[in-house]
Amino acid sequence: MPYCRYCDKEYPEPFEECPVCHHLLLPARPQWRPYDPAGPLVEVATVHGPLPAEVVRGKLEVNGIPAVIQHESAGGIYGVIVDGLGAEHILVPADLATEAREVLDLPDELDEEDELDEAEDIDKD
Numbered sequence: 001m002p003y004c005r006y007c008d009k010e011y012p013e014p015f016e017e018c019p020v021c022h023h024l025l026l027p028a029r030p031q032w033r034p035y036d037p038a039g040p041l042v043e044v045a046t047v048h049g050p051l052p053a054e055v056v057r058g059k060l061e062v063n064g065i066p067a068v069i070q071h072e073s074a075g076g077i078y079g080v081i082v083d084g085l086g087a088e089h090i091l092v093p094a095d096l097a098t099e100a101r102e103v104l105d106l107p108d109e110l111d112e113e114d115e116l117d118e119a120e121d122i123d124k125d
């Protein structure tokens with residue numbers, strides 16, 4: 001069932017974005033991996049623009065890896081501007097960084113097949 005991480009709510013309809021807060025929904029409520037919440041965060045990816053950042057974070061969170069997006073304003077420390085957008089750094093708990101990198105290395109086609117298979121297993125009640 002589609003899940004909004006901001007509202008911590010599941011929606012029975014096939015929404016792609018949350019009807020309440022309009023963030024992208026995850027395809028299902030994630031089963032969070034255990035990690036040390038007091039431990040350090042490490043960067044696993046950098047993208048340009050808030051939407052790709054949400055997509056990367058969604059991919060991690062649906063695999064149970066909590067992720068944080070750190071926005072770097074245009075003209076920040078690296079001075080890099082792509083299409084007028086600042087960089088978005090994707091951070092995860094250090095405990096889960098290896099797993100996060102494995103998740104992000106998966107080819108997109110495999111991901112989509114996985115999602116289709118999982119969708120068939122989900123009970124619509």
Ligand SMILES: [Zn+2]
Nearest residue numbers: 004007018021
């Ligand atoms: Zn929401």
